[in-house]
Amino acid sequence: MDLAFSGWSGVLILLAYGLLMLGIGLVTYLKNRNIHESLDEYYLGGRGLGVMVLFFTFFATQYSGNTVVGYPATAYRQGFEYLVSVPYFIMIIMAYLLFAPRLYAMGKKYKLITPAQWFEKRYKSKAVTILASLLMLYGLGNYLLEQLVAIGQGVSGLTGGTIPYQVGVIFFVVIMLIYGWLGGMRSVAYTDTMQGIALLVGIFMLLIGSIIYFGGLPTSADYMQAYSPEKLGIPDGPGIVNWFSLLVLIGIGAAVYPHAIQRIFAAKNERTLKRSFSRMAWMPFVTAGVVFIIGIIGINAFPGLSTGESEQLVGMMASSIASQNTVFYWAMILLFGGVIAAIVSTADSVLLTFSSIISNDLYGNYINPEASEHKKLLVGKLLGVVAVGILIIIAWFPPATLYQIFILKFELLIQIAPGLILGLYWKRLRSKTVFAGMVAGTLVASVMTIFDLSLLGVASGLWGLLLNTVICIVGSLVATVSAVEENEMKEVIGI
Template structure:
């Protein structure tokens, strides 16, 4: 795991360390601002998030380390086809517009804490609630694990291996779980606000520097045309279907990440939520698009890298800018802080969401007489348990299992009909939604797992993701079940 050279010197590493430790202070301030010892206060910051905090926590949560590192790598490999990533994130905002206003009003009226609270309120079916909560939990677990692994690699790269992978994962996880259990959602949102600001400044800085130093799209186009003109060819029909299918995943999947839904519940009022989502509509343009440009710049500068090397596209561009004297250590520290911030803000939010799902959707439903104070305490204990297990798995899980963890949105997308149809179609029954969810999940997971285990089944039959096929089957099952019920009656 030892790398040749550290990305930062002792001063930079000390600054990063101080930044990470300052998050615990913010967590402590979040605890001091606590108004009551209840689930609503712990998991939803007392439903009192202001516009700026809500917007920044939505932003920091939605854009993970994958945006800064993975998206640039994908742009390097796929060329301009990676522009689909911009609409992937925009699609999620489009879905918010459709369900957030009504869901927010219901959450205020009926005190929802988790996404499954809405499903239980609407359909009153324990099997459906548990199944939907389990899907949320699995998607979040995958999310936490992959991001923890990414954090370990970044610590190794930053310190040149002076801090080994396992120690990096353990140390940063410890910081996250401490500030999370100190103040719950309030601490997480406040740290997200800081992390979101760093993320935004980091992305803008690297984008503007690239424009000034290399010359933007004109430079990228000229270089790619010379080095790898195949990256300029428009998508084939099958690739266009994949493009559309990716956008569907964003619309029905990313928008329903449990931690995103819980931020909708946390808004101080509807006007605050509306303004936050309105600004979020423009974030793919100044974050995802900018990171795609970074990846394309890396392709223009360093053509011919293999898949693994292309994952470091952003760092290659940063190193080149540093060698040219275009950026100093400060920008390097800023960008690496932004990357760590992006990962931490995603992991802490997902961890809090998992803890709330286990506490509220499983434990509190089995033992409904438990007090709010007891459930809050239990939730904190669960957070430590989840984090300990995640850290162990992030360090010890074999590579073959990691391939299966890529299944996230394919699972989550199956709860979409319960939200979209449940909110707007009063006549739809729980049995139909449950049948659809089971059929869609079994189909999507079956295809994905078979593909990853080497069976000759494409992960995207005819260019469409298995999860989107699963969703189509899910909807068809609901339609058929409802029709049969109508005919019977």
């Protein structure tokens, strides 16, 4: 993210964003002194998030720094084929609507704090709960790593190298830990609202500047027709299969993000949840659609970039636009400050849920069931800090592009979907088949991913999910179920 024009002005903007986040955390703590005595208060904001705050915290969960920085780079490399990135986010909303209202009702009925608690309540199986928790922790750790890499790249680019990559990571991680520690979910949701507004304003200013100074889509289309006609074409058969594969993988995978599910539990009521989703339905066009166009315009603006160089595309475009006049200069500075704030806000959401699964589902259930809520919170916070420390070491030398890191986590996280979603509606679904399905799906997805195996161009995670789902359904249908057991399950999932 090369934004070398900014230098010390970038440093000042980042300091301003950092201080604002700290201020939000401090004010939240002063207004809610009992926040550290209750898991409900700390992890779910007392289940009282209203429409606007809930909307922006969902927005921050879906549209992180990867969307603004990584997606235009991918559009640059693939051309119009990457228009599929817009339906990715439409699929996520559709997947939410399959289960979110029902899961909200379950969360309210049983006072659930984490998605792992639903597995425990529904299946009454230690094996299922622990396996689901581990898969969720894997996905969350992977996602947090992605955000840490993006923070470092963003800070280094915005300050023109004045603040090195590693220093940027540590600075904002410390900021995130402090305000998250102080205010929990409320701090996270309020910072999400702040960064969401900044991000929306910034990307539209970048789009306007790109159209004015680089000629817009028609100019890029003319350039591609002359020099890169392959970027104008539609994908072939295998390409279409890959499109559909990623649509399903990302649509379901992102919808079952544990930190997204916690936001479902945190809604003030079901009407608030549905109103937030109705607003989210427009965001694929407003956000993913806009950054796709920016990436396409970049093909003409900066032709011939390598894969590594294209990862810096947004910074290069912003730097060029900012040099045109003062208005765009400060708009681009604010944009990248907003991008980094967005990345940090996504990271804090992930860390909060990561801590809640450790403290409530693993430590509280199986290690020290007699622990007070205060002690569970403390354990979750401390182990969360340890996890961040380990991920910082990995992020010090990032292993892949942002897009590759983004895709990796879905292969295993998606394996919780059958047990989570089917279990909300089907009373016959059994704990043993859910466990067997998750194990089989995880093994298939892991082996195919590790050894880079491909079958019909379909993502390895989907082959795992298919096997997982078949085992769950067929195994539950052939299993002998007593009338007592069936009535118990019917009572659990009844509203």
